Amino acid sequence: xxxxxxxxxxxxxxxxxxxxxxxDLKYQAIPEWDSVGHMSLVAAIEDAFDIMMETxxxxxxxxxxxGKEILKKYEVEI
Amino acid sequence: MVETRLLEGKNAIITGARSGIGLATLQLFVQNGCNCxxxxxxxxxxxxxxxxxxxETCGIWIKPVHMELDNSESIKEGVKEIVKEKHSIDILVNxxxxxxxxxxxxxxxxxxxxxxxxxxxxxxxxLTQLACRSMMRQRKGNIVNIASIxxxxxxxxxxxxxxxxxxxxxxxxxxxxxxxSAGIRVNAVAPGLTQTKMLDVLETDAEEQIxxxxxxxxxxxxxxxxxxxxxLASDKSSYVTGETIKVDGGGTDLRLSISK
Numbered sequence: 001x002x003x004x005x006x007x008x009x010x011x012x013x014x015x016x017x018x019x020x021x022x023x024d025l026k027y028q029a030i031p032e033w034d035s036v037g038h039m040s041l042v043a044a045i046e047d048a049f050d051i052m053m054e055t056x057x058x059x060x061x062x063x064x065x066x067g068k069e070i071l072k073k074y075e076v077e078i
Numbered sequence: 079m080v081e082t083r084l085l086e087g088k089n090a091i092i093t094g095a096r097s098g099i100g101l102a103t104l105q106l107f108v109q110n111g112c113n114c115x116x117x118x119x120x121x122x123x124x125x126x127x128x129x130x131x132x133x134e135t136c137g138i139w140i141k142p143v144h145m146e147l148d149n150s151e152s153i154k155e156g157v158k159e160i161v162k163e164k165h166s167i168d169i170l171v172n173x174x175x176x177x178x179x180x181x182x183x184x185x186x187x188x189x190x191x192x193x194x195x196x197x198x199x200x201x202x203x204x205l206t207q208l209a210c211r212s213m214m215r216q217r218k219g220n221i222v223n224i225a226s227i228x229x230x231x232x233x234x235x236x237x238x239x240x241x242x243x244x245x246x247x248x249x250x251x252x253x254x255x256x257x258x259s260a261g262i263r264v265n266a267v268a269p270g271l272t273q274t275k276m277l278d279v280l281e282t283d284a285e286e287q288i289x290x291x292x293x294x295x296x297x298x299x300x301x302x303x304x305x306x307x308x309x310l311a312s313d314k315s316s317y318v319t320g321e322t323i324k325v326d327g328g329g330t331d332l333r334l335s336i337s338k
């Protein structure tokens with residue numbers, strides 16, 4: 001699995017969305033991405049890439065696109 | 079060995095697991111089929127041989143995890159170690175606690191006050207925040223905080239200890255409200271005077287006087303506190319959350335005890 005596939009899978013499985021919806025997906029734009037969904041998403045991303053995100057980054061994770069940027073800090077290129 | 083193991087197949091993080099209430103909780107949990115990460119700040123041979131014996135007797139695993147609970151980086155490193163093992167984190171028991179060496183506020187250094195708050199309150203909150211990520215993903219989890227009857231501020235000393243425990247009581251309530259929708263229960267146990275090293279500061283005469291003031295005329299044991307932790311960590315309390323249960327032998331007039 002490539003990093004992009006892992007990243008997409010974390011979103012799709014946790015938030016119950018299709019890959020086609022991901023590009024423009026933002027926090028709280030769908031009912032599934034509420035605060036609880038957000039923490040589940042963080043756990044799924046951490047799990048997928050074996051990292052532990054800082055609280056500041058969890059707060060900053062405001063969209064699918066932003067998440068890719070944040071992951072660079074953890075040496076994960078998507 | 080108990081007949082019905084209430085925590086069969088669960089995994090728990092227990093802080094302060096080397097002694098006192100933490101150790102009693104660890105022992106009772108493993109006897110009930112729970113695998114445990116025992117959070118300690120240093121190893122010793124007695125503890126390591128004890129957990130090895132428990133593993134063999136109970137058919138579970140116990141892994142010591144080193145954390146300095148007044149150091150956020152150390153807590154994060156410890157949790158990373160746990161998360162890397164890819165086991166579910168089902169239960170967190172925040173049992174670690176310290177008291178500062180001086181009893182009266184005016185005689186207590188600010189650094190000691192800060193340290194008590196770090197270990198007794200902030201470490202519990204940080205561990206909760208980190209463990210919650212796994213629990214939220216599982217959509218279930220269980221957190222038990224060890225507070226204290228000191229949280230009600232009835233005695234005249236140990237302000238910082240009482241404040242740290244009072245903070246834990248209100249955090250328990252608030253976190254239960256926030257995390258309930260994710261299937262996570264948060265409760266606390268507030269022990270009264272319990273036979274642990276924390277009572278070493280009492281003189282024998284004072285000890286006897288205090289016992290007479292207690293409803294049950296004796297101190298509690300760590301095992302009696304652990305039983306309530308087990309109840310709260312198990313499905314026996316599946317509709318209990320945000321609650322702090324006093325386990326204090328009927329209460330006491332603490333003004334008799336600790337003001338000297």
